[in-house]
Amino acid sequence: MTDGRRPEDVRWMRRALELANGSLYLTSPNPRVGCVIVRDGRVLGEGATQAVGGPHAEVCALRDADARGESVRGATVYVTLEPCSHHGRTPPCADALVAAAPARVVAAMGDPNPRVAGGGFARLRAAGIEVETGVCLDEALALNTGFVARMGRGTPWLWMKIAASLDGRTALRNGRSKWITGEAARADGHHWRARSCAVLTGIGTVLADDPKLDVRYVETLRQPRKIVLDPRLELPLDARLLDGTETLVFTTREDPVRSSQLAGRNARLICLPGPDGRVDLPAMMRWLGEHEVNEVHVEAGERLNGALLRAGVVDELITYLAPVLLGDAVGMARLPVLDDLAQARRFGFFDVQCVGADLRVRARSPAR
Ligand code: AOF
Ligand code: ZN
Numbered sequence: 480m481t482d483g484r485r486p487e488d489v490r491w492m493r494r495a496l497e498l499a500n501g502s503l504y505l506t507s508p509n510p511r512v513g514c515v516i517v518r519d520g521r522v523l524g525e526g527a528t529q530a531v532g533g534p535h536a537e538v539c540a541l542r543d544a545d546a547r548g549e550s551v552r553g554a555t556v557y558v559t560l561e562p563c564s565h566h567g568r569t570p571p572c573a574d575a576l577v578a579a580a581p582a583r584v585v586a587a588m589g590d591p592n593p594r595v596a597g598g599g600f601a602r603l604r605a606a607g608i609e610v611e612t613g614v615c616l617d618e619a620l621a622l623n624t625g626f627v628a629r630m631g632r633g634t635p636w637l638w639m640k641i642a643a644s645l646d647g648r649t650a651l652r653n654g655r656s657k658w659i660t661g662e663a664a665r666a667d668g669h670h671w672r673a674r675s676c677a678v679l680t681g682i683g684t685v686l687a688d689d690p691k692l693d694v695r696y697v698e699t700l701r702q703p704r705k706i707v708l709d710p711r712l713e714l715p716l717d718a719r720l721l722d723g724t725e726t727l728v729f730t731t732r733e734d735p736v737r738s739s740q741l742a743g744r745n746a747r748l749i750c751l752p753g754p755d756g757r758v759d760l761p762a763m764m765r766w767l768g769e770h771e772v773n774e775v776h777v778e779a780g781e782r783l784n785g786a787l788l789r790a791g792v793v794d795e796l797i798t799y800l801a802p803v804l805l806g807d808a809v810g811m812a813r814l815p816v817l818d819d820l821a822q823a824r825r826f827g828f829f830d831v832q833c834v835g836a837d838l839r840v841r842a843r844s845p846a847r
Contacts, residue, residue: 488585491517491557492615494525496587499536499559499622502527504673504699508771510590510626512536514558516544516551516581523549530701537562537572541579551579559619561590561612564598573602586612587619591630625676625773628794634764635676638795639777639784640668641811645800648808649781654687656808663835664799668778669696671797672703675776677727677767679706681783682713685720692720692778703776706767708758708783712737714746721746729758760790785813788824794847796826800838 498513505511506528514536516523524547526539534542537558544551562572562584576584584603589612590596600610620627625636642660643649650656658665672678673694680692685707692705705726707714712730720726726746731753738748749766753759767775777787787793798811817823826842833839 487520488557488611488614491515491555492559492585492587493618494522495536495557495559496615496618496622498525498527499619502529502536503622504694504697505530505701507531507676507701507703508626508629508773509535510560510623512558512560514540514556516540516549516554516556518554523547523551523554532568535563535569535572536560538569538575541575544579551581554581555583555585556581557585557614559587559615559622561586561588561595561597562599562603563590563592563595564602565592565594567594571599571602573599576603577606577608580606581608583609583611585614586610587615588612591627593630623773624794625775629768629771629773632768634768634792635772635775636794637679637764637775637777637787637792638671638675638797639779639787639793640671640797640799641784642668642799643801643811644803644805644808646804646806647811648805649811650809651805652808656805659803659805660799660801660837661835664801664837664839666696667834667839668797668799669694672776672778673697673699675703675774676772677704677706677775679708679775679777679779680720681779682707682709682711683782684778684780685709685714685718687780689719690778691722693723704772706775708763708779710756710758712748714741716740716744729763731756731758757786760787760792764792781810781813784811788812788814794844796840796842798840798842799834800840802836802838 495513495515499511502511512528515525524540524544526536528536564571564573603610628636678692693702702724704724705720707728709728710731721744728748733750751759751762828842830841
């Protein structure tokens with residue numbers, strides 16, 4: 480093990496991270512991984528994880544080297560995640576690497592999947608390959624926040640996207656306000672939709688706006704699933720979001736007739752009543768984790784935003800702020816009146832960027 484400070488290691492790991500980033504919208508529910516194989520400062524092969532069921536990054540890079548007529552023997556392999564050691568949908572990458580016999584494998588992080596968790600490194604070491612890990616760890620973690628969360632705690636990583644005025648208002652009270660933020664912020668919002676496994680909204684938003692909830696402003700080969708919280712089963716069968724990828728409808732009562740009607744629209748009804756007669760949000764998060772959802776992108780109104788915050792399931796806020804003031808208008812999240820500032824919900828800012836004429840502010844819950 481080293482602290483990863485060899486300059487060439489960092490340089491090539493950055494290239495591997497770039498390759499992984501190229502698969503950002505594609506690999507769900509698998510992590511995005513990049514791999515570059517190098518000898519004497521020269522690239523022999525490169526690759527990134529393909530769509531689920533397809534080859535992993537290491538196998539793509541080995542095939543690339545092969546196609547270029549390069550032998551990997553004695554080379555260094557840079558990979559953003561520990562090579563897998565298990566038979567999943569594809570055979571173990573650690574075995575493919577052992578067969579190719581590089582001298583060294585440098586990883587950014589271990590694989591938190593309990594079926595791997597150090598097994599990949601152990602197999603490489605047992606074959607006499609030098610292994611180092613921890614190079615560009617933070618960048619690698621950021622690429623797979625959701626996968627790491629699901630593997631570690633069993634639930635997805637959930638971010639809430641909010642577009643608001645500078646005074647935190649999301650809509651006019653008369654409903655006549657579609658776009659507060661500009662085109663660039665909208666496209667950036669679609670980038671977050673595209674990387675998510677599922678886009679979540681509430682029945683209030685569906686009935687008011689009839690949103691499609693698909694990815695439009697960025698190119699993607701995969702569309703995320705959709706989730707609607709619909710406690711009283713009010714979702715119209717001709718709702719536009721029911722076109723396209725599967726929709727998960729979380730509700731509070733069984734209804735076989737509705738369930739089969741929705742099945743005809745590629746939607747699945749899941750009944751998870753909570754003690755208060757609403758959908759049990761922590762149970763929904765566990766259900767999603769069990770069904771391989773890594774990252775949930777919330778685009779909802781103030782009621783569902785408030786409920787998710789009160790349930791403590793929000794990991795991150797992605798807030799776009801337009802340089803306008805709206806005064807007495809709809810807020811970001813409906814939360815209880817506080818008696819004391821000590822009761823306020825606190826987040827930590829960790830990224831602020833200008834996006835067109837607007838500001839994107841990302842903040843995380845302190846426990847994350
Ligand atoms: C790697 N390289 O590029 C990725 C890995 O069902 P499978 O065979 O596709 O395996 C999925 C698991 O493999 C996934 O849960 C994670 O542990 C690991 N992902 N491993 O060596 C890759 N994407
Ligand atoms: Zn693998």
